[in-house]
Amino acid sequence: MDTKLIVDEVRLTPILISDPPLLNTQGVHQPYTPRLVVEVVTGGGVSGLGETYGDGVYLDTARRLAEALPGCLITDVNALFGLAAQAADTVDTVGADDSGVDASGLRGVRTADKLRLSVVSAFETACLDALGRTLGLPVHALLGGKVRDEVEYSAYLFHKWAGTDDWGAALDPAGIVAQARRFDREYGFRSFKLKGGVFEPEREIAAIRALADAFPGRPLRLDPNGAWSVETSLAVARELGDVLEYLEDPASGTAAMAEIAARTDVPLATNMCVTTFEEIPEAFAAGAVRIVLCDHHYWGGLHRTRELAALCRTYGVGLSMHSNTHLGISLAAMTQVAATLPGLRHACDTHYPWQTEDVVTPRPVFRAGRLAVSDAPGLGVELDRGALAALHRRWLDDDGTFRNRDDTAAIRTTHPTWTPRHW
Ligand SMILES: O=C([O-])C(=O)C[C@H](O)[C@@H](O)C(=O)[O-]
Numbered sequence: 005m006d007t008k009l010i011v012d013e014v015r016l017t018p019i020l021i022s023d024p025p026l027l028n029t030q031g032v033h034q035p036y037t038p039r040l041v042v043e044v045v046t047g048g049g050v051s052g053l054g055e056t057y058g059d060g061v062y063l064d065t066a067r068r069l070a071e072a073l074p075g076c077l078i079t080d081v082n083a084l085f086g087l088a089a090q091a092a093d094t095v096d097t098v099g100a101d102d103s104g105v106d107a108s109g110l111r112g113v114r115t116a117d118k119l120r121l122s123v124v125s126a127f128e129t130a131c132l133d134a135l136g137r138t139l140g141l142p143v144h145a146l147l148g149g150k151v152r153d154e155v156e157y158s159a160y161l162f163h164k165w166a167g168t169d170d171w172g173a174a175l176d177p178a179g180i181v182a183q184a185r186r187f188d189r190e191y192g193f194r195s196f197k198l199k200g201g202v203f204e205p206e207r208e209i210a211a212i213r214a215l216a217d218a219f220p221g222r223p224l225r226l227d228p229n230g231a232w233s234v235e236t237s238l239a240v241a242r243e244l245g246d247v248l249e250y251l252e253d254p255a256s257g258t259a260a261m262a263e264i265a266a267r268t269d270v271p272l273a274t275n276m277c278v279t280t281f282e283e284i285p286e287a288f289a290a291g292a293v294r295i296v297l298c299d300h301h302y303w304g305g306l307h308r309t310r311e312l313a314a315l316c317r318t319y320g321v322g323l324s325m326h327s328n329t330h331l332g333i334s335l336a337a338m339t340q341v342a343a344t345l346p347g348l349r350h351a352c353d354t355h356y357p358w359q360t361e362d363v364v365t366p367r368p369v370f371r372a373g374r375l376a377v378s379d380a381p382g383l384g385v386e387l388d389r390g391a392l393a394a395l396h397r398r399w400l401d402d403d404g405t406f407r408n409r410d411d412t413a414a415i416r417t418t419h420p421t422w423t424p425r426h427w
């Protein structure tokens with residue numbers, strides 16, 4: 005067997021990256037959020053990169069998978085799921101109780117399976133990066149080839165507190181429009197998504213109206229992460245139906261989404277009620293969503309993202325892309341897979357402009373709201389080992405306060421009695 009294709013070593017580096025005080029239904033982003041950088045090193049000395057959530061439960065599963073991988077082929081990405089299942093058997097997946105909404109309340113029901121897929125996604129990406137570098141081919145070529153040369157992204161608008169960042173506070177419609185103007189000016193984003201469920205719906209309706217006035221005809225999205233009732237969702241849809249590209253997860257759960265969908269023409273999108281293949285049949289049969297947001301971290305990697313895209317195509321459901329706080333490795337993976345999806349007709353979400361720190365060099369540059377699809381071998385990004393070491397040092401020095409993302413705990417440091425609100 006060609007040792008160039010065999011995994012020699014896996015390096016896991018948990019890091020803490022700075023994050024601005026962005027508000028959502030569950031609270032506020034912590035000053036630092038955990039991410040995990042995965043490096044798969046081959047017998048040929050090639051190193052492939054992946055990135056995923058860095059909270060403790062992800063890290064525990066990743067450690068077991070990393071132990072199991074040496075000796076495996078980097079081409080055998082389908083085997084990662086079985087290896088991860090075995091690895092996860094030995095891990096106490098705290099919080100992944102198969103019954104509730106996830107700890108951060110933003111990605112639907114949390115299960116051990118979903119957690120494992122998020123870990124696998126980083127290993128799959130790292131294997132594909134290593135394979136691409138070994139063969140001299142971009143990752144998109146390993147996925148069947150790109151169908152576009154650029155991927156369009158959407159600006160991600162947040163109500164936020166003033167922090168140590170240079171964006172200042174945005175707590176009303178004028179603040180949201182100012183934020184959008186900067187995204188337009190500096191990145192050229194054409195479409196805008198507002199994270200909702202933070203203030204009463206009237207204030208968020210006013211923010212979308214102000215955006216529609218400031219940017220006539222531009223695609224606008226509003227996403228309250230399931231914080232509204234069916235009736236509130238319908239009232240918002242009535243108010244904003246003429247300007248919304250889509251309404252994202254207005255209410256929680258497939259049944260509520262299906263009821264809203266039956267009573268409005270505004271397209272509904274989700275990254276909460278359809279986040280696994282098991283959730284698809286019921287949601288599609290009920291007509292609960294017109295657009296699914298893919299996210300290779302959720303779905304178990306780049307190949308599985310393409311499988312989701314095929315299902316959406318089959319059922320006439322549109323495709324967009326979800327984002328969490330992430331760095332340049334994930335952005336490169338998102339761009340590579342997005343480039344291969346013919347049915348992706350909505351601009352992809354990205355948190356990336358909110359991240360001032362990164363482990364790749366140079367930082368990717370958005371032009372006219374788009375990223376060029378790299379044709380360089382692998383993901384086309386280079387690891388900045390100095391930056392990685394510094395962010396890992398921050399993780400090592402942390403007393404545990406920030407090693408697990410908890411937006412509710414973060415907001416309670418200043419508002420001790422705060423609880424998530426529903427309208
Ligand atoms: O539903 C969504 O699009 C998200 O939850 C994206 C992010 O997780 C965002 O809301 C956040 O981090 O506050």
Ligand SMILES: [Mg+2]
Pocket residue numbers: 227229252253274275276326
């Ligand atoms: Mg969403």
